[in-house]
Amino acid sequence: MSLLKLDNVSKSFGMLKVTDSVSFEVAKGEALGIIGPNGAGKSTLFNLITGNIAPDEGAVYLDGVDMTRKPAMSRVQAGVGRSFQIPQPFTHLSVFENLLVAANFGGGHHGHAADDFCMDILDQTGLAGVADATSGSLSLLQRKRLELARAMATSPKVILLDEIAGGLTEGECVSLIQTIKSIHASGTSIIWIEHVLHALTSVVERLMVLNFGKMLMIGDPAEVMDSPQVKEIYLGIEV
Numbered sequence: 730m731s732l733l734k735l736d737n738v739s740k741s742f743g744m745l746k747v748t749d750s751v752s753f754e755v756a757k758g759e760a761l762g763i764i765g766p767n768g769a770g771k772s773t774l775f776n777l778i779t780g781n782i783a784p785d786e787g788a789v790y791l792d793g794v795d796m797t798r799k800p801a802m803s804r805v806q807a808g809v810g811r812s813f814q815i816p817q818p819f820t821h822l823s824v825f826e827n828l829l830v831a832a833n834f835g836g837g838h839h840g841h842a843a844d845d846f847c848m849d850i851l852d853q854t855g856l857a858g859v860a861d862a863t864s865g866s867l868s869l870l871q872r873k874r875l876e877l878a879r880a881m882a883t884s885p886k887v888i889l890l891d892e893i894a895g896g897l898t899e900g901e902c903v904s905l906i907q908t909i910k911s912i913h914a915s916g917t918s919i920i921w922i923e924h925v926l927h928a929l930t931s932v933v934e935r936l937m938v939l940n941f942g943k944m945l946m947i948g949d950p951a952e953v954m955d956s957p958q959v960k961e962i963y964l965g966i967e968v
């Protein structure tokens with residue numbers, strides 16, 4: 730059975746159909762990449778999965794349960810974790826405290842068990858050395874790591890990564906990819922929107938292309954990137 734399923738999901742803002750009858754499934758433990766031109770509807774698709782916006786039509790299922798009308802918080806508690814394009818930590822709290830908030834409210838972890846759980850995530854995401862630093866003092870790479878860590882602190886079954894590699898140097902990007910690979914290897918499903926294609930294709934098993942709100946193609950990353958239709962529409966290259 731699939732972990733996450735979208736069934737003919739559509740959403741319009743005024744006259745603009747931003748998500749147009751999108752259907753796909755993500756298996757347990759799978760990593761799926763999403764690409765598409767600016768304004769294709771990628772972030773809107775994430776908002777429909779997380780419950781930040783409601784679809785006009787269609788349904789969203791997690792583990793076979795219809796989540797379509799459930800609020801965002803209950804989806805977090807059911808296992809949908811998310812990182813944001815622009816990191817959104819509580820800047821006055823320490824890195825550790827940021828994780829505790831996510832673990833308490835999103836992951837249902839409390840007391841000493843929550844402390845240990847958060848320390849494990851700090852290790853996994855490479856933040857153990859800055860546990861007591863205020864999150865406002867972190868470098869860009871560390872803030873990206875904190876976005877990952879906060880998503881992991883909610884004990885997700887699937888994490889949605891929104892352009893997490895953007896703005897990093899090549900070396901920083903390689904180091905973040907290692908962390909994302911370790912999260913994937915531990916069994917968490919990943920859906921990742923990314924413009925840094927080499928980072929994305931080094932992790933994901935399937936790639937989806939969105940264009941004008943429609944799913945243009947989904948499949949093996951190399952085959953998708955090789956498709957003349959994708960080259961023309963996504964990359965703007967005449968073939």
Ligand SMILES: Nc1ncnc2c1ncn2[C@@H]1O[C@H](COP(=O)(O)OP(=O)(O)OP(=O)(O)O)[C@@H](O)[C@H]1O
Binds near residue numbers: 747767768770773
């Ligand atoms: N809340 C909203 N109200 C009105 N229009 C919106 C809203 N959210 C998104 N849009 C519009 O929907 C379209 C798709 O936006 P979306 O952010 O989902 O695209 P995207 O593929 O994530 O783009 P990018 O790669 O630039 O982040 C855009 O034209 C955007 O202006």
